[in-house]
């Protein structure tokens with residue numbers, strides 16, 4: 001038994017992940033793993049730095065910073081990081097690349113859930129649903145009033161998508177039946193290969209064709225000026241950090257709705273507060289903030305026209321289990337030196 005144990009790869013799992021992933025790890029016969037056995041609090045940094053010592057693989061979630069300090073603490077055995085997330089801004093990619101550590105992540109399996117939630121958040125914000133239920137419950141509901149709780153509708157609107165990747169396209173597909181007039185997007189680079197992956201047509205001048213709509217590529221300037229609804233669907237990178245700032249919001253229409261289900265870091269929150277409180281834009285729906293959790297005393301929570309969710313876009317049972325399973329499989333494949341199902345190209 002001693003010999004058997006030593007041939008197993010040593011793995012640390014930083015969270016009590018959903019059952020499907022744990023089952024895969026347990027039944028693999030390939031790893032010996034230790035787990036931070038809680039889903040309610042993240043593993044304390046100090047504990048994490050100790051637990052990773054000498055491991056071959058690490059399965060983490062987005063609350064763990066995988067940086068130089070952690071990689072140094074882990075030491076030279078570490079060859080695979082598998083994150084149970086599509087986002088990878090918590091990973092120091094440069095450090096990982098330099099050390100030849102491979103990285104697995106979980107795109108695609110969460111696209112439907114995230115797109116669904118984004119539509120829900122958009123409608124909640126534009127039709128003021130949170131304000132409305134609050135009024136109904138707390139006695140604010142007087143007579144039927146002609147302009148009370150009026151919002152903005154999707155019909156005949158222009159929807160702007162910042163970062164037209166898998167999720168952006170999935171959002172467009174879902175919004176198209178709401179009689180949106182125009183879809184526009186901006187992106188850091190043209191991505192014809194993505195169109196192929198998701199069976200969208202890729203037309204002239206980098207336009208995508210989704211659900212019979214041509215999604216036109218515009219500059220960021222034009223996107224902000226023309227969008228009635230603007231959805232952030234990009235990754236957080238040095239290029240997109242706080243790209244939604246004073247300048248960005250100042251170009252948006254006073255009647256426009258801003259939606260962010262990507263990462264809080266793409267927004268300068270002071271500038272967003274300013275834009276919302278001065279009526280520069282009509283409303284914002286955020287699933288992500290900086291920090292997370294956003295302190296309950298944060299000024300954004302005082303605004304009626306700001307809907308804040310606690311980072312739940314991928315939170316469906318099916319999706320979280322699929323993410324867990326994919327993260328487990330990526331890890332096992334990586335440890336066997338095989339191609340992962342979804343591997344980040346560093």
Ligand code: DGY
Nearest residue numbers: 084085086087110314
């Ligand atoms: C991710 O996967 O990056 C999301 O933020 C959580 O699902």
